[in-house]
Amino acid sequence: MSAVEDWQAIARNDLPELQAFECADPVTSVYSRSRRQRVHPAPWELEVQSYLRSLKVRAEGLVLVGRDPNGIVAVAHLIPAPKLGGTLIAAVGRANRVRGQHVGDEALDECVSRVETEFVVARIDPRNAPSQRLFARNGFEKILLDGHYELWGRDLTH
Amino acid sequence: MGLSPRAGEGVARARETIRDARRYSDRMSNARARAVNAGAPLRLRGLPRDSKAGDDGLTAQERRALSRHYKHTAARPLTVSEGDAVRRWREQQRVSR
Numbered sequence: 001m002s003a004v005e006d007w008q009a010i011a012r013n014d015l016p017e018l019q020a021f022e023c024a025d026p027v028t029s030v031y032s033r034s035r036r037q038r039v040h041p042a043p044w045e046l047e048v049q050s051y052l053r054s055l056k057v058r059a060e061g062l063v064l065v066g067r068d069p070n071g072i073v074a075v076a077h078l079i080p081a082p083k084l085g086g087t088l089i090a091a092v093g094r095a096n097r098v099r100g101q102h103v104g105d106e107a108l109d110e111c112v113s114r115v116e117t118e119f120v121v122a123r124i125d126p127r128n129a130p131s132q133r134l135f136a137r138n139g140f141e142k143i144l145l146d147g148h149y150e151l152w153g154r155d156l157t158h
Numbered sequence: 159m160g161l162s163p164r165a166g167e168g169v170a171r172a173r174e175t176i177r178d179a180r181r182y183s184d185r186m187s188n189a190r191a192r193a194v195n196a197g198a199p200l201r202l203r204g205l206p207r208d209s210k211a212g213d214d215g216l217t218a219q220e221r222r223a224l225s226r227h228y229k230h231t232a233a234r235p236l237t238v239s240e241g242d243a244v245r246r247w248r249e250q251q252r253v254s255r
Contacts (some may be wrong), residue, residue: 010253044230051233081236084244090233123232143241149232151240155251 003101004066004073007110012057014065017072023093024049044125052077052093061090064110066103073098074107078115086153087115089122104131108138118157123149171239178237 010018024045029038040046052075059077066074077090087113094103094138106148112120123132126145144151236244 143247
């Protein structure tokens with residue numbers, strides 16, 4: 001059974017809930033006295049959460065919001081890359097409360113079904129093993145490891 | 159000062175990424191532009207912490223952009239080198255089909 005009931009493009013009334021969207025665990029970084037800075041065990045999760053919270057109705061491309069009766073369960077942002085004829089999945093996040101229900105797979109499916117280009121690509125942090133497994137499971141393959149991020153892609157022409 | 163042979167490659171790629179980020183940042187507000195500029199890959203990780211501007215062939219401005227805390231970098235548009243990699247990958251896909 002699908003955990004996401006409905007996928008819609010972002011609307012103005014989604015914003016208050018989106019600004020409190022929680023997909024990082026823990027939800028915030030904590031100050032480390034020894035390192036004299038704020039630290040988080042999975043900074044890539046925090047980065048995605050912060051990015052999704054900052055999205056606006058007029059964001060470039062398409063922002064998809066997945067809902068169940070209790071609120072937002074997943075958010076994805078797609079940005080067209082017209083020069084290459086593809087689409088970049090800028091971010092995908094699922095709410096902490098639906099962890100383990102394969103909402104990420106549903107979100108990726110929805111992204112791919114909405115894309116009209118020949119391929120999709122996404123950047124994944126090399127330390128982010130769960131996302132790498134998610135993308136590999138959904139037909140993506142690693143194209144490039146360029147410093148900070150791995151670039152993963154899926155050909156949609158066949 | 160002795161640098162690893164790979165440092166040069168990193169510098170070239172970092173410069174390219176910064177150029178891409180700047181081009182993109184022209185269209186954005188200053189705050190967002192700063193985040194994107196700072197989002198250039200932190201290639202300086204392989205260098206000694208006390209290295210100074212010039213040690214690695216970067217200008218002071220490029221070093222500052224690289225060493226700032228990065229933010230939202232996964233969402234920036236594809237860089238030139240990523241675009242090239244995608245084209246090569248697409249070509250491989252076509253050949254293998």
